[in-house]
Amino acid sequence: MTVYLPIAELSVNIFIILGMGAAVGFLSGMFGVGGGFLITPLLIFYNIPPVVAVATGANQVVASSISGAITHFRRGTLDMKLGSVLLVGGLAGATAGVWVFSWLRRIGQLDLFISVLYVVLLGSIGTLMLQESVRAMRRAKNNQPLPLKRPGQHNWVHRLPLKMRFKKSKIYLSAIPIVGLGFGIGVLTSIMGVGGGFIMVPAMIYLLRIPTNVVVGTSLFQIIFVTAYTTMVQAATNYSVDIVLASILMVAGVIGAQYGVRVGQKLRGEQLRALLALLVLAVGIRLAIGLIVTPDDVYSVAAGGMSY
Amino acid sequence: MRRLLQTILLLPFLALGSPAAAQVPFGEASGAKEGLEIGASTSEIAITSDFRGADLTIFGALTNADELFLAIGQYDVVVTLEGPKDYATVRKKERVFGIWMNTEGMTFEQVPESYSLASTRMIDSIDEAPSLNNIGVGIDHLALNPVGYIPDSGMIGEFRDAYRRLKLTNGLYQRDTSGVRFVSSSLFRASLKLPANIPDGMHMVRAYLFKSGQLITQREMPLRVVKTGIEQAITDAAHDRPLAYGLLCVLIAVITGWGASIVFRKD
Known part of the structure; x- marks a missing residue:
């Protein structure tokens, strides 16, 4: 059964889109990630124009992050104040990102930029995760205890001015790195259509030394608002959010996620992470191949001086 | 259904030739100016998103045609359907450090987004290229003027060729060199192909009458394409x-x- 996507301007098989949404939802539930960094490249592989894939990906992340955030809110593992400071940076970053996005689109380099950014990001994160999980698996095999990092240790981040007290997280931290982190993630949200949790969570834990229990809930809180804001801005400036595509992906995604969570609880952490790392690397490599292989036609035509 | 979108445009024009002209003895009629008429039973076409393309049939008639010239096939008719105009940018990819990226681009001013042509024969055998360029009839003769100053004129030709080729490939530009047929000595039928991805907006049907390779008259009528x-x-x-x-x-x-x-x- 085909369905016409009015913004992407093409007909697609609804079951392929449903399958994509469910599969990514399943993985995001299993690994506790938003899934934007998988859904956007998958859509691009399925010939959805990158402009539409990115904006629609951001829309889809709103839905996939909400149920997680609600759960964390109920458990009390969400620091509203910390999340709001992150959000200030995030909204500014998303605004800047959409501006860069529109500019790249105008000069005809958007598709390339999105692909290159994905290759770099997926490549480096996949490699890091794989190394880390292989090390963890070896340790588990040899029954070595985990080397404990002392969470009380301070780094340069803690010497910055403009300190604020975050009661729920029980930390006293400068607002500068928090806003900065939010800004960076905001830029990625609007250019790549990702929530950015897979960067924000490690950065909050290792760089800002925020207690692990509030990290996931707080990052989800900020992701919801930044992706919602990005959806609005993309809709208003690039007209590139496909409501039909987004709806199919969201419904399939949230259902897939529920099953993913159940499976994820049964599997072991380091194996799970190794699996995700391999997947991330595979997507990155597939995108890299697309950049290197000689295109069918070196010419392309776009209406209105815009590139699709 | 809507794919059977046959806008039959049977026209009352056959009766149009005035009785006086009809009484002019054979031979002297060549002095009278030939006329060309087309018309539409509708000025609007509604298509839905599952539209897979269709043929648009347009009927037209020659008036005051010279019987002798008609008999030896000296009249040629070209009918075009021009889509709404917009700027179009053609970009060219080159390998830069192993990666294919857009390096050069050219924007053409106000070119039709879609263009469908039907003619009695190859248009390049109807008239000479310079005069076809002048009137802008035919895919190869549409005015493609780059925006801004391009110092290298060879590059303009290259991008124009690429533009035409891409438009023909994706079906937005079409031509049928036997799309116009005379059903009687002066009544003709033109079949224009509407591509599946036809843009909505105001289109223009244009009909050109050539006599011995000279454009003698033309007619146009608007046709609105509305997506529903x-x-x-x-x-x-x-x-x-x-x-x-x-x-x-x-x-x-x-x-x-x-x-x-x-x-x-x-x-």
């Missing part, structure tokens, strides 16, 4: 009320996410 259905309503909403549209997208996401957390709540 829910998909078009969505596209319109996205462009006309982008903020409300964006808000709706976010709202759907919130409802979906929230709904899932209620439906699948374990406690």
Whole structure:
């Protein structure tokens, strides 16, 4: 059964889109990630124009992050104040990102930029995760205890001015790195259509030394608002959010996620992470191949001086 | 259904030739100016998003045609359907450090987004290229003027060729060199192909009459292509009320996410 996507301007098989949404939802539930960094490249592989894939990906992340955030809110593992400071940076970053996005689109380099950014990001994160999980698996095999990092240790981040007290997280931290982190993630949200949790969570834990229990809930809180804001801005400036595509992906995604969570609880952490790392690397490599292989036609035509 | 979109344009023009002209003895009629008439039973075509392309049939008539010239096939008719005009940018990829990227581009001023042509024979055998360029008839003769100053004129030719080739490949530009047939000595039928991805907006049907390779008269009439259905309503909403549209997208996401957390709540 085909369905016409009015913004992407093409007909697609609804079951392929449903399958994509469910599969990514399943993985995001299993690994506790938003899934934007998988859904956007998958859509691009399925010939959805990158402009539409990115904006629609951001829309889809709103839905996939909400149920997680609600759960964390109920458990009390969400620091509203910390999340709001992150959000200030995030909204500014998303605004800047959409501006860069529109500019790249105008000069005809958007598709390339999105692909290159994905290759770099997926490549480096996949490699890091794989190394880390292989090390963890070896340790588990040899029954070595985990080397404990002392969470009380301070780094340069803690010497910055403009300190604020975050009661729920029980930390006293400068607002500068928090806003900065939010800004960076905001830029990625609007250019790549990702929530950015897979960067924000490690950065909050290792760089800002925020207690692990509030990290996931707080990052989800900020992701919801930044992706919602990005959806609005993309809709208003690039007209590139496909409501039909987004709806199919969201419904399939949230259902897939529920099953993913159940499976994820049964599997072991380091194996799970190794699996995700391999997947991330595979997507990155597939995108890299697309950049290197000689295109069918070196010419392309776009209406209105815009590139699709 | 709508793919059987046959706009039959049978015209009253046959009766148009005035009785006086009809009484002019054979031979002297060549002094009278030939006329060309086309018309439409509709000025609007509605298509839905599952439109897979169709043929548009247009009927027309020659008036005051010279019988002798008709008999030896000296009259040629070209009918075109020109889509709404917009700027078009052609880009060329080159390998830079192993990666294919757009390095050069050229924007053409106000070119039709779609162009369908039907003619009695190859248009390049009807008239000489310079005069076809002048009137802008035929895919190879459409005016493609680059925006801004391009110092290298060879590059212009290269990008023009690429533009035409790409448009022909994706079906937005079409030509049928036997698309116009005379059904009687002065009545003709033109079959224009409407591509599946035809843009909506104001199109223009143009008919040109050539006599012995000279353009003697032309006619035009507007034809509005309107896309209908829910998909078009969505596209319109996205462009006309982008903020409300964006808000709706976010709202759907919130409802979906929230709904899932209620439906699948374990406690």
